Amino acid sequence: MRKVVQCDRSPQPVAVAVGVTIVVAMATFSACQTPPRPPSDLIAKGKNLFFNETFKGNGRTCGTCHRAEANLSINPAFIATLPPNDPLFVAEFNPDLKKNFENPKLMRQFALILENLDGFEDLEKQFVMRGVPHVLSLRTSVNSPQGPRTGWSGDGAPGDGSLRAFATGAVIQHFPKTLNRVAGVDFRLPTAEELDALEAFQLSLGRQQDVTLPLPLKGIVPKRGQEIFLDNSLGKCNLCHSNAGATANLGGGNIGNANFNTGVETLPDQPADLTGELVPPDDGFGKPGDGTFNTPPLVEAADTGPFFHNNAIETIEGAVAFYDGESFNNSPAGRTLAAADPEGVGIELDGTQIVAIAAFLRVMNALENIRQSIELLEASAQKRFMERQQAKELLKRAITETGDSIRVLKGGGLHPQAVAHLKKAKELAEDAACSIFSRHRLTEQAIEEQKNARNELVESSPARS
Amino acid sequence: MLKVLMQIGVIVAGLGGMTYAHGQQMTEMFIPVGQSPGVSDKSSLIGTIDSMDEKNRTVTVSAQSGAQTVGLTNRTKIWLDRSLLKAPNQLGTSADLQKGRKIEVKLEQGERKQVAEWVKVQLTEPGAGPGAAAK
Numbered sequence: 001m002r003k004v005v006q007c008d009r010s011p012q013p014v015a016v017a018v019g020v021t022i023v024v025a026m027a028t029f030s031a032c033q034t035p036p037r038p039p040s041d042l043i044a045k046g047k048n049l050f051f052n053e054t055f056k057g058n059g060r061t062c063g064t065c066h067r068a069e070a071n072l073s074i075n076p077a078f079i080a081t082l083p084p085n086d087p088l089f090v091a092e093f094n095p096d097l098k099k100n101f102e103n104p105k106l107m108r109q110f111a112l113i114l115e116n117l118d119g120f121e122d123l124e125k126q127f128v129m130r131g132v133p134h135v136l137s138l139r140t141s142v143n144s145p146q147g148p149r150t151g152w153s154g155d156g157a158p159g160d161g162s163l164r165a166f167a168t169g170a171v172i173q174h175f176p177k178t179l180n181r182v183a184g185v186d187f188r189l190p191t192a193e194e195l196d197a198l199e200a201f202q203l204s205l206g207r208q209q210d211v212t213l214p215l216p217l218k219g220i221v222p223k224r225g226q227e228i229f230l231d232n233s234l235g236k237c238n239l240c241h242s243n244a245g246a247t248a249n250l251g252g253g254n255i256g257n258a259n260f261n262t263g264v265e266t267l268p269d270q271p272a273d274l275t276g277e278l279v280p281p282d283d284g285f286g287k288p289g290d291g292t293f294n295t296p297p298l299v300e301a302a303d304t305g306p307f308f309h310n311n312a313i314e315t316i317e318g319a320v321a322f323y324d325g326e327s328f329n330n331s332p333a334g335r336t337l338a339a340a341d342p343e344g345v346g347i348e349l350d351g352t353q354i355v356a357i358a359a360f361l362r363v364m365n366a367l368e369n370i371r372q373s374i375e376l377l378e379a380s381a382q383k384r385f386m387e388r389q390q391a392k393e394l395l396k397r398a399i400t401e402t403g404d405s406i407r408v409l410k411g412g413g414l415h416p417q418a419v420a421h422l423k424k425a426k427e428l429a430e431d432a433a434c435s436i437f438s439r440h441r442l443t444e445q446a447i448e449e450q451k452n453a454r455n456e457l458v459e460s461s462p463a464r465s
Numbered sequence: 466m467l468k469v470l471m472q473i474g475v476i477v478a479g480l481g482g483m484t485y486a487h488g489q490q491m492t493e494m495f496i497p498v499g500q501s502p503g504v505s506d507k508s509s510l511i512g513t514i515d516s517m518d519e520k521n522r523t524v525t526v527s528a529q530s531g532a533q534t535v536g537l538t539n540r541t542k543i544w545l546d547r548s549l550l551k552a553p554n555q556l557g558t559s560a561d562l563q564k565g566r567k568i569e570v571k572l573e574q575g576e577r578k579q580v581a582e583w584v585k586v587q588l589t590e591p592g593a594g595p596g597a598a599a600k
């Protein structure tokens with residue numbers, strides 16, 4: 001399973017480090033710390049449910065759309081690799097779900113999923129088409145002072161609206177055998193114990209806390225990108241994505257995860273619209289919607305596109321450029337930023353600045369991938385001879401993670417030397433997975449290569465070298 | 466300091482960030498009485514309908530804790546839980562709030578008066594449907 005971080009070790013003390021600033025900044029990329037995690041058996045149970053439990057429905061599981069091999073999301077390139085009988089395509093082969101359950105064309109072309117967020121009274125016309133958000137670092141993003149925020153518009157869960165309750169709504173929306181959606185006939189609802197386990201598993205995924213910016217980055221362009229990102233008079237990114245996470249800090253302290261109307265819905269030439277298929281406007285939070293959508297974390301962004309709730313933009317560069325465009329600057333969020341700006345400017349960036357911010361986000365993503373890869377490799381190295389199957393599974397996940405970091409850096413033409421180290425690390429991990437007697441040695445070498453790659457991206461502190 | 470806080474408040478409100486984070490529960494209607502996660506086991510009122518006052522738009526529920534009268538508003542969603550009949554749940558009306566039927570009420574948060582956010586009425590009689598009593 002990708003991006004699962006089992007942290008069974010005690011937190012590593014970082015206070016002994018020499019460069020306090022650097023170490024604090026790096027802490028979230030290097031060690032599992034607070035908060036305490038639920039028992040590992042509950043997480044394991046949740047993982048099994050997430051990927052294997054169909055809840056007596058149409059054959060889908062949570063993992064059908066939140067693919068382990070695709071950063072717990074899904075994208076058109078990955079969809080193209082799936083066999084025709086994959087449960088994702090249930091609307092193509094189950095006659096009861098042929099109409100008004102999914103739009104196969106939009107699913108295959110743009111990884112869009114149909115949701116009846118404004119009700120089930122008019123299935124022909126009353127729906128929205130949304131991408132699949134990854135479920136990484138939920139512990140840092142799902143809660144807000146106003147209550148839990150789940151899904152793209154922050155209101156995806158029935159019941160008490162919590163992440164725990166979300167699975168119940170997902171089963172009803174995405175798992176039914178027929179559109180009657182009768183509990184006990186078309187699916188069974190998750191039990192209270194299953195909801196507990198699913199929540200524990202989801203909260204265990206990815207980062208458990210936010211990064212502290214700025215990081216001591218080495219690359220000139222990513223470094224400049226970080227400066228622009230943090231500059232509240234230029235990039236203004238950090239206002240709503242504090243520390244590249246999913247919480248807002250508008251100057252008076254962190255206000256937690258929030259919803260904003262950034263005008264994504266008004267983008268011209270949205271790919272799904274260009275097909276001529278019916279794509280009703282998505283009014284976001286509530287019914288009738290207020291046009292707002294939830295803020296996702298950015299550390300994981302570069303390898304989890306396409307971007308925004310409607311998968312309107314394919315690349316991280318395009319996603320950053322959106323905030324320089326008219327759709328954003330004419331939106332309520334853009335106008336509010338302009339109103340607070342001494343020169344009345346919302347966000348105005350040039351091409352080089354857009355690429356610099358994207359480069360920064362690519363490096364952030366690669367650092368997170370490296371952090372996870374090292375954790376996985378270290379966990380694998382601790383496995384004994386009789387546990388080699390588990391070790392192999394951990395190695396596989398590290399290989400996938402490393403592949404992502406290579407892709408993310410190469411895609412931005414960034415840090416070729418780090419890419420070379422990561423390629424070497426990947427080869428070593430692949431060799432380790434096939435080796436019976438040299439697994440430990442090869443894994444240790446792969447860890448070293450990961451660290452070498454990281455040292456190409458950020459200044460290393462004496463405590464970490 | 467106050468000025469800064471007020472400015473932040475204006476910005477946050479303008480950006481939409483303070484939206485109360487739980488407004489859309491369309492899948493709720495398919496969840497049978499007593500099974501709403503985080504609600505049925507904690508805060509909802511479950512019992513049988515004692516009476517319905519159409520004029521004052523209130524329903525009195527006989528629950529374990531005693532009789533309780535709850536207000537209905539134009540915002541209150543009424544759903545018919547037909548899962549015991551193995552039939553799809555439907556939207557209902559206040560005419561479906563008939564004495565003796567099992568009911569679950571979720572109360573609106575932060576209301577001084579007890580007002581229902583949603584109501585689920587369990588139907589067990591074949592043929593019962595939306596507004597059947599009024600027909």
